[in-house]
Amino acid sequence: MSQFALEVKALTKTIGKKTIVDDVSFQVERGEIFGLLGPNGAGKTTIIRMIVSLINRTGGTVLINGHDLDDSFTEAMNELGAIVENPEFYKYLSGYKNLKHYARMALSDISEERINEVTELVGLENAINDKVRTYSLGMRQRLGVAQAILHKPSILILDEPTNGLDPQGIREFRDYLRLLASQGTSVLVSSHLLSEMQLMCDRFAIIEKGKLIHISSMHDNETSEARKVKTIEVELSNPTLASKLLTEHMTDVKVTSSKGTRLTLSVRKEQIPMINKLFVENDIDVFEILNVKATLEDRFLEITNKDKKEQMV
Ligand SMILES: Nc1ncnc2c1ncn2[C@@H]1O[C@H](COP(=O)(O)OP(=O)(O)OP(=O)(O)O)[C@@H](O)[C@H]1O
Numbered sequence: 365m366s367q368f369a370l371e372v373k374a375l376t377k378t379i380g381k382k383t384i385v386d387d388v389s390f391q392v393e394r395g396e397i398f399g400l401l402g403p404n405g406a407g408k409t410t411i412i413r414m415i416v417s418l419i420n421r422t423g424g425t426v427l428i429n430g431h432d433l434d435d436s437f438t439e440a441m442n443e444l445g446a447i448v449e450n451p452e453f454y455k456y457l458s459g460y461k462n463l464k465h466y467a468r469m470a471l472s473d474i475s476e477e478r479i480n481e482v483t484e485l486v487g488l489e490n491a492i493n494d495k496v497r498t499y500s501l502g503m504r505q506r507l508g509v510a511q512a513i514l515h516k517p518s519i520l521i522l523d524e525p526t527n528g529l530d531p532q533g534i535r536e537f538r539d540y541l542r543l544l545a546s547q548g549t550s551v552l553v554s555s556h557l558l559s560e561m562q563l564m565c566d567r568f569a570i571i572e573k574g575k576l577i578h579i580s581s582m583h584d585n586e587t588s589e590a591r592k593v594k595t596i597e598v599e600l601s602n603p604t605l606a607s608k609l610l611t612e613h614m615t616d617v618k619v620t621s622s623k624g625t626r627l628t629l630s631v632r633k634e635q636i637p638m639i640n641k642l643f644v645e646n647d648i649d650v651f652e653i654l655n656v657k658a659t660l661e662d663r664f665l666e667i668t669n670k671d672k673k674e675q676m677v
Contacts, residue, residue, distance in 0.1 A: 617635060
């Protein structure tokens with residue numbers, strides 16, 4: 365068993381003169397939910413279609429549970445479960461019959477016990493004997509996941525799985541993915557919705573114009589908090605004077621917004637007592653200092669803006 369459920373190295377796709385995916389590398393650990401995050405047209409679907417071998421790679425290597433797609437295609441594909449387009453079902457058959465039919469046609473050695481196991485895992489046990497045409501979109505998605513994991517793959521790959529789901533459906537879907545990951549199946553999931561990825565993934569890669577521009581851990585903020593620039597919100601009696609003092613005395617503290625008596629500041633943790641002292645010594649009353657937790661959206665914008673600035677220099 366390989367250390368990684370999925371390794372992607374220098375993945376590249378060119379169509380004509382256009383490079384759609386440019387030298388993308390990342391690894392997905394066992395039991396991890398890994399996100400591909402990026403705006404529409406960034407190249408996420410193309411990356412996924414190359415990994416699942418729906419389209420050819422122009423360059424690069426893909427290893428699934430250590431099996432190289434180029435050398436051991438069948439072994440690699442046996443370790444993979446995927447929903448890339450909306451899964452097709454026989455609407456007039458029950459969920460159970462659909463799974464059974466798929467197992468017979470596409471896979472070998474799938475026991476009734478396994479079908480019951482995956483049904484339970486995706487929470488469809490009460491509806492599995494109903495016809496698929498009566499299922500909600502969320503239930504069909506979950507039946508798709510059940511079908512994709514019947515053969516116990518090392519990694520499940522889902523392209524924009526929550527498209528069209530309502531908030532309740534998204535939350536349920538997230539919970540089933542988490543359960544699956546806790547049992548050792550890794551998940552690679554793409555989305556253009558930052559808030560959703562923040563809730564769903566352990567780590568994420570940001571893809572922009574075919575390039576991987578950032579790869580990170582969701583827990584970065586907490587582990588190296590002392591060194592990192594953070595956002596705080598301060599409520600005080602004289603925000604105009606406070607902004608002026610900060611500009612004069614603490615040049616590396618940024619005032620990012622000012623609303624009524626509240627200022628939002630970009631600071632390092634060690635600067636907070638100094639700022640407080642500066643205000644108090646100048647007769648400014650400080651009513652509140654709030655730690656604003658950076659959302660993935662803030663980080664996404666920060667990273668993509670930084671990238672743009674670097675390109676402009
Ligand atoms: N067969 C093709 N021929 C030409 N251009 C293509 C082809 N397939 C994809 N592209 C282009 O490659 C870019 C990346 O497309 P891709 O679908 O991978 O992006 P995406 O990040 O998945 O976006 P979305 O969320 O909109 O699907 C887009 O600009 C798209 O127009």
